[in-house]
Amino acid sequence: xxxxxxxxxxxxxxxxxxxxxxxxxxxxxxxxxxxxxxxxxxxxxxxxxxxxxxxxxxxxxxxxxxxxxxxxxxxxxxxxxxxxxxxxxxxxxxxxxxxxxxxxxxxxxxxxxxxxxxxxxxxxxxxxxxxxxxxxxxxxxxxxxxxxxxxxxxx
Amino acid sequence: xxxxxxxxxxxxxxxxxxxxxxxxxxxxxxxxxxxxxxxxxxxxxxxxxxxxxxxxxxxxxxxxxxxxxxxxxxxxxxxxxxxxxxxxxxxxxxxxxxxxxxxxxxxxxxxxxxxxxxxxxxxxxxxxxxxxxxxxxxxxxxxxxxxxxxxxxxxxxxxxxxxxxxxxxxxxxxxxxxxxxxxxxxxxxxxxxxxxxxxxxxxxxxxxxxxxxxxxxxxxxxxxxxxxxxxxxxxxxxxxxxxxxxxxxxxxxxxxxxxxxxxxxxxxxxxxxxxxxxxxxxxxxxxxxxxxxxxxxxxxxxxxxx
Ligand SMILES: Nc1ncnc2c1ncn2[C@@H]1O[C@H](COP(=O)(O)OP(=O)(O)OP(=O)(O)O)[C@@H](O)[C@H]1O
Ligand SMILES: [Mg+2]
Ligand SMILES: [Zn+2]
Numbered sequence: 001x002x003x004x005x006x007x008x009x010x011x012x013x014x015x016x017x018x019x020x021x022x023x024x025x026x027x028x029x030x031x032x033x034x035x036x037x038x039x040x041x042x043x044x045x046x047x048x049x050x051x052x053x054x055x056x057x058x059x060x061x062x063x064x065x066x067x068x069x070x071x072x073x074x075x076x077x078x079x080x081x082x083x084x085x086x087x088x089x090x091x092x093x094x095x096x097x098x099x100x101x102x103x104x105x106x107x108x109x110x111x112x113x114x115x116x117x118x119x120x121x122x123x124x125x126x127x128x129x130x131x132x133x134x135x136x137x138x139x140x141x142x143x144x145x146x147x148x149x150x151x152x153x154x155x
Numbered sequence: 156x157x158x159x160x161x162x163x164x165x166x167x168x169x170x171x172x173x174x175x176x177x178x179x180x181x182x183x184x185x186x187x188x189x190x191x192x193x194x195x196x197x198x199x200x201x202x203x204x205x206x207x208x209x210x211x212x213x214x215x216x217x218x219x220x221x222x223x224x225x226x227x228x229x230x231x232x233x234x235x236x237x238x239x240x241x242x243x244x245x246x247x248x249x250x251x252x253x254x255x256x257x258x259x260x261x262x263x264x265x266x267x268x269x270x271x272x273x274x275x276x277x278x279x280x281x282x283x284x285x286x287x288x289x290x291x292x293x294x295x296x297x298x299x300x301x302x303x304x305x306x307x308x309x310x311x312x313x314x315x316x317x318x319x320x321x322x323x324x325x326x327x328x329x330x331x332x333x334x335x336x337x338x339x340x341x342x343x344x345x346x347x348x349x350x351x352x353x354x355x356x357x358x359x360x361x362x363x364x365x366x367x368x369x370x371x372x373x374x375x376x377x378x379x380x381x382x383x384x385x386x387x388x389x390x391x392x393x394x395x396x397x398x399x400x401x402x403x404x405x406x407x408x409x410x411x412x413x414x415x416x417x418x419x420x421x422x423x424x425x426x427x428x429x430x431x432x433x434x435x436x437x438x439x440x441x442x443x444x445x446x447x448x449x450x451x452x453x454x455x456x457x458x459x460x461x
Contacts, residue, residue, distance in 0.1 A: 116282050118263035122240055142263025143284055144165065146348055 013046050019069045020087040020094075021062040021077070026050060028080040029060030031154065035076050035109060036069070043067045071098070076109060078102040079136055080154065102133040110138065111153045117143035126155075159459025162269035162276040165285045166323045171330040178295050180452035180461050181445075189451065192460050193222030199252035201227040201244070202279065204260045208421075208443070209279050209288070213256045216450035220460075225252055245271045254458055275457035277450075283319055289420060290323040292449040296442040297375055300416045304328070308372050310336040312399055313379035313426060315345040320420045321379055322349055329356040336361045338369050340395045343385060366399055370409025376401070378419045378427050402428035406436065418442050 024032055029049050038045045044065040053059030060081075074086045078100040088096040106128045112119045119126045119142055128138035128147075137148040156176055157163070169177075198217040202210050214224045227248060241264060248255060249272040257265055258279040265278035265285070280286040298304050309328055311321050315337050325335060326349070335358060337345040345362060353360050363369055370376070378401055386392035401417070419427050419439040431437045455461040 114262060116260070116262050118241070118261045118267050118281075121261050122242060122267070124267055140263065142266050143282070144167065144262070 013063055013065075014092060015063055015065045015089055016092055017068070018043070018066050018089050019064045020089060021064075021069075021074075021081075022059070022085045022087060023053065024060035024062065024077075024081045024084045026053075026058045026060050029062065031080050032060070032077045032084070033062060035080070035154075036073060038062070038064065041067065072103070074098070075101055075103045076106075078133075079106065079109060079152065082134055082136070102130045102136060104130055105141075106130060106138060109154060110147075111155045112140045112143060112145065113147055113151045113153055114140065114143045114145045117145065119143075157453075157456045159457065160275060161457050162265075162272075162278075163287055163453050163457065164266050164269055164276070164278045166287045166290045166327045167285075169287075169327070169330075174291070174294060174327065174330060177291055177449070177452050177456065178298055180456060181291070181295050181448045182299075183461075184448040184451040184455070189220050189455075191221045192455055193217060193220035193458065196222040196254070196458055196460075197225055197252040198222055198454065199225045199227060199248050199255045200279075201248060201255060201257045201259075202229060203227075204258050204280070205229070206258050206280065209258065209286075209446070210256075212446040213277075213279065213288075213450050216447050216454055219447065220451055220455065222454075241267065242271055248272075249274050254454060277453055277457065280319075283317070285323060286319055287323065288446070288450055288453060289320050290327050291453065292442065292446045293320070293324050293377070293418065293420075294327055295449050296418060296438060296445050297416075299445065300438050300441070301374060301414070305332040307374040308334040308336065309375045309377065310338060310369055310373040311345070311377045311379070312338040312366055312369075312401070314343045314381050314385060315339040315379070316343040317382075317385065318379045321345070321377065324377065325349060325353065329353050329358045334359045334361075334372075336363065336369050336372060338363050338366050338399070340364060340381075340399065342395075343381065366401070367405060367409045370406060370411050370415075373415055374412070376415060376417045378417065378423075380422075380424055380426055396426065400426055400428065401431070403430045403434065406431075411436070 033047055046063040048061040050058045051061055068088055084100045086098045087094045108125045110126055110128055112126055127141040131137045131139055139146045157173055200210055200213055217224050245268045254275045256277045256279045257268055260282050262282035262284040265276055265281045269276040278285055278287055315321050381396050383392050415436055416438045417436045421443055
């Protein structure tokens with residue numbers, strides 16, 4: 001049985017087993033869903049936006065019913081939602097809470113800003129070495145261009 | 156350490172030990188007779204951007220080792236004109252040879268080629284990015300003319316903003332205990348990102364606009380060309396070019412050390428006076444010749460034949 005809870009978010013949809021991604025930067029919410037390919041899976045997915053957050057104003061939140069995201073999947077979102085937390089739910093309870101963390105290498109998510117980079121000339125999966133995680137600084141494995149801030153362009 | 160089957164893509168992939176490994180094999184190549192080392196091996200040269208000297212130097216290196224060379228031809232006449240993709244071309248060529256030397260106008264092309272080829276690829280220049288065999292021959296030259304790399308003060312003058320040879324050599328020298336001095340006009344200053352990398356590596360460096368006052372500190376002075384295309388205004392170009400032109404009088408005014416050695420990747424267009432050519436300072440022609448033993452060393456290392 002779902003526990004009694006006055007939490008508004010929870011009342012929207014309590015899940016028994018699955019994953020809750022919380023504290024997503026509001027604007028990045030759909031991008032996160034997109035990166036995780038949530039639209040192609042079988043699981044029920046609830047996407048919330050404009051939810052009241054604690055400090056940083058409004059936040060986004062995604063609940064995935066019946067699937068535990070792997071660390072690898074979760075870390076893909078670190079670039080766009082560096083403050084997100086990932087809660088693993090089992091038996092209606094949060095059994096694990098992790099901060100997202102940039103992996104050492106980011107694959108396929110970022111487009112290289114260098115128009116002369118081979119990844120912009122041919123179909124090649126992009127790869128970037130993570131030099132710095134916050135604020136993120138990446139170096140293209142191919143053309144070796146270093147990017148940070150607004151120069152990090154998501155695909 | 157560089158091993159059989161490895162590719163040579165970027166100087167970033169090499170630490171000081173691996174650099175020393177290449178330099179010492181190059182020294183041996185120069186000393187010993189190796190004309191049978193590569194018998195039965197084939198180098199394919201794929202130069203999809205103009206370069207005469209680098210290509211000849213690769214060919215010479217392979218031929219001197221007793222190997223054979225296949226040339227892919229230039230962009231104008233190759234299948235690229237018909238729209239063949241780089242990946243497809245690499246797959247085909249890799250069936251015809253044991254090692255590929257490649258120059259390509261796209262940055263990262265050599266890295267991609269190495270992933271696809273299934274045999275060693277040596278980057279002979281990928282756009283504005285890397286040209287590691289040039290860097291190795293620069294390092295080899297420094298070691299040869301000064302007996303060591305550690306402990307030297309190395310100056311760079313000219314176009315430090317766009318000069319790929321400068322960036323790669325500065326990165327490579329950051330693996331050694333060298334002081335680096337960057338002399339250029341403000342518009343062609345060394346990129347801030349590169350300086351940050353040097354700082355992180357703990358390199359002592361200086362940035363200056365004044366060549367004369369830097370001269371007396373230097374063990375090596377690495378000159379590069381200042382290109383007209385970099386200037387919107389041709390008067391500004393002429394003025395800048397004049398201020399950074401190196402000749403014997405300037406060396407004397409600056410109080411150059413007797414042991415100072417001057418390098419240049421060539422070709423030069425006036426930034427380096429011919430009155431230096433016959434002085435002990437000039438090592439740029441020797442530097443160009445050093446491309447052969449260095450490429451012999453790299454070829455034999457990646458083919459497991461050294
Ligand atoms: N069974 C459940 N079904 C759906 N969502 C849940 C469930 N349990 C918790 N959540 C949601 O997961 C998130 C984390 O839950 P938790 O109880 O850890 O909240 P918290 O203490 O506010 O955590 P934080 O400090 O990370 O904000 C919240 O958004 C909460 O609404
Ligand atoms: Mg909360
Ligand atoms: Zn790139």
